[in-house]
Amino acid sequence: MDLFDKLTILADSAKYDVACTSSGSDRRGARGRLGNTVGCGICHTFAADGRCVSLLKVLLSNACVYQCAYCVNRAGNDVPRATFTPRELCELTMQFYRRNYIEGLFLSSAVLRDPDYTCERMIETLRLLREEYGFHGYVHAKAIPGADPALTLRLGQLADRMSVNIELPSEQSLTRLAPQKTKASILRPMGLIRDRAEEARQELALYRHAPRFAPAGQSTQMIVGATGETDYKILTLTAALYRKFRLRRVFYSAYVPVADSPLLPAPAGFKPPLLREHRLYQADWLLRFYGFSAEELLDEAHPNFNPVLDPKCNWAVNHMELFPVEVNTAPREMLLRVPGIGVKSADRILIARRTGKLDFAALKKIGVVLKRAQYFLLCNGKMAEGLRISSDGVLRALVSERCQEMLPEAQPEQLSLFPERVTREDVLQCLTGQM
Amino acid sequence: MPDRSDVMYLYDGSLEGLLCCVFESFRRRELPFCVQSADAPQLSLCPVRAIETDLSHAARVRRGLRRTASDGAWELFELGYYTCHPQRELLALDFVHLAMRHGPAVLSMLADDTVAALTKATRQLCHEAHQYQGFVRFSDSGGVLTAVIEPKNFVLPLLAPHFCDRYQNDTFAIYDKTHGMLLAYARGQHAILPVEGFDAPAADEEELRWRALWKSFYNAIAIDERYNPTCRRSLMQKRYWRHLTELDPQVPTRRASIEERLRAGERVAVPDRLRGYSPEQLRQALAGDPLRALYEPKGEKDEPQ
Numbered sequence: 001m002d003l004f005d006k007l008t009i010l011a012d013s014a015k016y017d018v019a020c021t022s023s024g025s026d027r028r029g030a031r032g033r034l035g036n037t038v039g040c041g042i043c044h045t046f047a048a049d050g051r052c053v054s055l056l057k058v059l060l061s062n063a064c065v066y067q068c069a070y071c072v073n074r075a076g077n078d079v080p081r082a083t084f085t086p087r088e089l090c091e092l093t094m095q096f097y098r099r100n101y102i103e104g105l106f107l108s109s110a111v112l113r114d115p116d117y118t119c120e121r122m123i124e125t126l127r128l129l130r131e132e133y134g135f136h137g138y139v140h141a142k143a144i145p146g147a148d149p150a151l152t153l154r155l156g157q158l159a160d161r162m163s164v165n166i167e168l169p170s171e172q173s174l175t176r177l178a179p180q181k182t183k184a185s186i187l188r189p190m191g192l193i194r195d196r197a198e199e200a201r202q203e204l205a206l207y208r209h210a211p212r213f214a215p216a217g218q219s220t221q222m223i224v225g226a227t228g229e230t231d232y233k234i235l236t237l238t239a240a241l242y243r244k245f246r247l248r249r250v251f252y253s254a255y256v257p258v259a260d261s262p263l264l265p266a267p268a269g270f271k272p273p274l275l276r277e278h279r280l281y282q283a284d285w286l287l288r289f290y291g292f293s294a295e296e297l298l299d300e301a302h303p304n305f306n307p308v309l310d311p312k313c314n315w316a317v318n319h320m321e322l323f324p325v326e327v328n329t330a331p332r333e334m335l336l337r338v339p340g341i342g343v344k345s346a347d348r349i350l351i352a353r354r355t356g357k358l359d360f361a362a363l364k365k366i367g368v369v370l371k372r373a374q375y376f377l378l379c380n381g382k383m384a385e386g387l388r389i390s391s392d393g394v395l396r397a398l399v400s401e402r403c404q405e406m407l408p409e410a411q412p413e414q415l416s417l418f419p420e421r422v423t424r425e426d427v428l429q430c431l432t433g434q435m
Numbered sequence: 436m437p438d439r440s441d442v443m444y445l446y447d448g449s450l451e452g453l454l455c456c457v458f459e460s461f462r463r464r465e466l467p468f469c470v471q472s473a474d475a476p477q478l479s480l481c482p483v484r485a486i487e488t489d490l491s492h493a494a495r496v497r498r499g500l501r502r503t504a505s506d507g508a509w510e511l512f513e514l515g516y517y518t519c520h521p522q523r524e525l526l527a528l529d530f531v532h533l534a535m536r537h538g539p540a541v542l543s544m545l546a547d548d549t550v551a552a553l554t555k556a557t558r559q560l561c562h563e564a565h566q567y568q569g570f571v572r573f574s575d576s577g578g579v580l581t582a583v584i585e586p587k588n589f590v591l592p593l594l595a596p597h598f599c600d601r602y603q604n605d606t607f608a609i610y611d612k613t614h615g616m617l618l619a620y621a622r623g624q625h626a627i628l629p630v631e632g633f634d635a636p637a638a639d640e641e642e643l644r645w646r647a648l649w650k651s652f653y654n655a656i657a658i659d660e661r662y663n664p665t666c667r668r669s670l671m672q673k674r675y676w677r678h679l680t681e682l683d684p685q686v687p688t689r690r691a692s693i694e695e696r697l698r699a700g701e702r703v704a705v706p707d708r709l710r711g712y713s714p715e716q717l718r719q720a721l722a723g724d725p726l727r728a729l730y731e732p733k734g735e736k737d738e739p740q
Contacts, residue, residue, distance in 0.1 A: 271709070273712075
């Protein structure tokens with residue numbers, strides 16, 4: 001088997017892993033070594049599915065002894081198997097990196113023989129890459145659940161980011177679909193990495209040359225749609241993971257039917273829940289950057305996201321008592337909650353209003369998406385000029401471009417000089433709350 | 436700010452030259468109608484003032500801008516000069532007038548037309564430079580790395596620190612085809628030089644093999660069931676594709692791309708437009724009229740008692 005076959009087979013096996021980010025670690029280049037890392041991460045290309053390709057994402061081996069029902073590499077599945085030798089993988093990484101194809105290596109592996117042996121192979125590869133080949137770029141390493149803690153810690157010294165996949169959003173699903181994995185065996189390495197990273201940070205504050213441990217932190221991912229958990233359950237789990245394990249990222253992966261098991265949705269006719277995954281990511285951003293809590297976005301009565309409206313917009317229209325907000329006086333936290341204003345435009349508003357009052361034209365220049373934001377804003381006590389609110393218009397303004405095509409066709413309407421069902425006064429009163 | 440006159444400034448196209456235009460504009464208390472590089476095609480009938488480049492004048496403007504309006508304002512001016520905005524020189528010049536009048540506060544005047552246009556143009560410049568940090572593709576010929584790019588903005592000055600740090604033990608050259616400039620680096624030294632033309636050295640067998648490996652990996656990493664060409668195009672516009680190894684039809688590959696397989700009539704499990712929801716679920720989501728709160732007066736909303 002030549003390198004071409006190995007590379008395509010092991011990329012095929014790794015592609016269902018979501019994380020391909022190269023962010024969180026900022027390291028300057030060094031003499032005699034190749035590469036550096038950039039804090040914000042760099043995307044080197046985008047695959048045909050629109051996902052960023054930043055790292056050489058491969059498995060060291062896909063010859064797995066486990067039987068996880070949702071996984072393409074499970075022992076019983078009939079797929080070609082391959083294993084890289086450490087040197088082959090190092091050579092690939094170095095040559096790709098030199099040509100600026102990639103930002104670094106994403107190294108994961110199926111469980112060969114047992115977790116300890118697998119982990120040792122990964123360590124050997126990374127050691128070779130770092131020490132002998134002098135690679136100074138980004139490395140993302142997967143911790144193998146069930147491996148000896150000492151091995152996991154060694155892996156963290158060689159990598160920039162570590163991750164342990166939580167795989168499925170609940171313990172019941174895990175027992176059902178991944179019989180060899182338990183919640184405890186997944187959370188143990190996660191806690192281990194968190195504690196060691198914390199120690200390393202403290203040592204670094206005392207000694208400048210203290211060894212770094214996974215400076216880009218850790219992340220995790222879970223499969224959405226293979227089992228019956230609600231969005232609410234997934235989002236509260238996410239919030240807990242951020243809080244308890246100080247994760248940098250939680251990734252979601254819409255289940256793609258790669259396996260034929262009575263426990264899973266049937267492959268024929270099953271559509272990967274891509275839009276649901278997108279809504280989860282939107283909510284994830286709201287948790288991390290917009291000051292929302294999981295309970296604000298969803299609750300027991302509404303456990304799933306609205307397919308046509310994004311979570312922020314959905315929250316806003318259900319809390320109209322808080323709107324409209326006055327752009328010139330609203331605090332940052334409130335600006336961030338306006339649909340159409342993001343973190344950057346909120347910060348720009350804060351800067352710009354130091355030197356003068358803002359009106360709608362100014363907001364447009366600043367980069368606010370007025371099409372959405374106009375329903376929720378006042379500038380100097382005034383609403384947007386000529387704002388007409390009708391059910392169809394609002395729907396088309398607030399529903400994202402991509403969801404437009406899901407909406408029913410707009411009915412052509414006769415222009416009318418007479419008031420419509422909803423008058424401007426009604427709307428004004430509605431938006432200013434003078435009822 | 437003085438009134439706009441009908442005079443046009445011609446300068447030599449360099450950053451110092453532009454600074455001298457600023458100097459001249461302040462000295463004569465006039466705002467030019469436009470500022471143009473001498474080598475650009477001229478289509479104007481208005482009076483022309485050719486501006487001599489005097490390094491001491493340039494240094495004075497630079498010092499004055501930094502002292503009166505902060506280093507940030509100077510940085511914005513310099514970045515503005517690198518952008519591809521059709522009136523970048525005039526914007527930068529107007530910006531200096533604003534900066535000298537308002538001081539450091541000029542950087543927060545984001546609602547001002549000049550400042551807004553200039554920050555928008557520099558934002559695009561920085562974004563393009565950031566994208567090129569990923570989209571530059573080097574070829575190795577005899578140990579020297581070479582790459583060709585075709586950016587809209589003049590990104591080489593922004594790319595230089597990144598690549599010089601990353602490949603500090605290598606020798607490399609990046610050719611900017613749009614602007615006819617070359618970034619060259621060897622042994623800790625780099626320079627950005629104008630060049631007449633640039634012929635990429637022919638690739639040897641080893642180089643071709645790595646290209647083919649990369650393209651095979653690229654095609655393998657995409658998931659059929661998530662195929663989303665619109666998303667790819669918006670994150671990586673087609674103008675970049677010309678110089679990307681993985682999208683070069685000349686490069687052989689062991690694995691056909693999704694498009695090639697679709698074209699060959701193969702059944703590929705690409706997603707449909709509902710992206711995982713059933714029509715029934717969507718109808719339900721719309722039936723409740725999720726946005727009613729926006730256009731119906733409060734109080735009429737039927738709340739569960």
